[in-house]
Amino acid sequence: MDANGTTPILQASGIHAWYGSSHVLHGVDLSIPRGQTVGLLGRNGMGKSTLIRTLLGHVRQRQGKITVAGQDCSGARPHQVARLGVAYVPEGRGVFPNLSVRENLVMAAQPPTDASGWTLERVLETFPRLQERIGNLGSQLSGGEQQMLSIGRALMTQPQLIILDEATEGLAPLIVVEIWRVLQTIRRSGISCLIVDRDYRKVLANTDRAVVLQKGEVVMAGASEQLAGAPELAGYLGV
Numbered sequence: 001m002d003a004n005g006t007t008p009i010l011q012a013s014g015i016h017a018w019y020g021s022s023h024v025l026h027g028v029d030l031s032i033p034r035g036q037t038v039g040l041l042g043r044n045g046m047g048k049s050t051l052i053r054t055l056l057g058h059v060r061q062r063q064g065k066i067t068v069a070g071q072d073c074s075g076a077r078p079h080q081v082a083r084l085g086v087a088y089v090p091e092g093r094g095v096f097p098n099l100s101v102r103e104n105l106v107m108a109a110q111p112p113t114d115a116s117g118w119t120l121e122r123v124l125e126t127f128p129r130l131q132e133r134i135g136n137l138g139s140q141l142s143g144g145e146q147q148m149l150s151i152g153r154a155l156m157t158q159p160q161l162i163i164l165d166e167a168t169e170g171l172a173p174l175i176v177v178e179i180w181r182v183l184q185t186i187r188r189s190g191i192s193c194l195i196v197d198r199d200y201r202k203v204l205a206n207t208d209r210a211v212v213l214q215k216g217e218v219v220m221a222g223a224s225e226q227l228a229g230a231p232e233l234a235g236y237l238g239v
């Protein structure tokens with residue numbers, strides 16, 4: 001239970017993860033309250049992607065407890081985590097190059113359960129570029145369009161939580177602005193988000209809470225506003 005007495009959408013406690021004999025996460029705790037957006041910060045190689053991949057069930061060598069909406073998924077496989085309403089927008093976007101924009105969008109789609117759900121029409125309204133490119137192949141899209149497609153596809157699974165790993169990486173400044181605008185729309189729609197992005201100022205300005213990782217351990221956690229003013233933050237981020 002969180003401070004409001006509701007079950008967090010995601011709760012991870014004492015998470016350890018390994019790649020072979022390399023011990024990468026050392027007892028990480030992370031809680032994402034329902035409807036909240038949490039930022040995950042830390043320098044390169046500190047374990048952000050590994051934590052995300054562990055939460056999603058991609059890293060098999062792991063220990064600790066993970067619940068999604070109160071259901072234990074500590075040992076779950078990726079498809080089981082997805083079924084609980086967790087969508088992933090991976091680093092590198094994961095667009096299928098030989099499928100059209102429409103096919104990419106509908107391939108994992110679930111029907112909306114109420115009027116606030118994400119239909120194809122609503123996704124295309126949110127991303128007019130995808131409407132213009134609806135018949136093009138994934139491989140024919142720009143980096144920014146692929147990123148929008150990846151986020152649109154995640155929304156069409158009707159997620160309770162979206163995890164975004166470096167969604168603005170390598171994109172032109174105007175597209176980056178567009179992606180942050182869409183993340184605000186998603187946030188306002190009540191979907192919880194976990195966001196990793198190199199621009200820590202943007203992360204802190206666009207999240208409710210944030211967690212800082214250093215060498216696979218949580219070294220700071222709290223309200224984003226407070227972290228933004230904390231003198232030790234710059235040292236942990238190497239900025």
Ligand SMILES: Nc1ncnc2c1ncn2[C@@H]1O[C@H](COP(=O)(O)OP(=O)(O)OP(=O)(O)O)[C@@H](O)[C@H]1O
Pocket residue numbers: 019022024042043044045046047048049050051
């Ligand atoms: N598939 C892998 N096999 C072995 N070691 C890995 C693998 N992936 C990551 N690592 C190592 O685990 C540590 C954490 O990496 P991770 O990618 O989680 O960091 P990160 O904080 O996401 O950084 P980045 O921003 O560079 O992606 C690093 O030391 C990295 O070299």
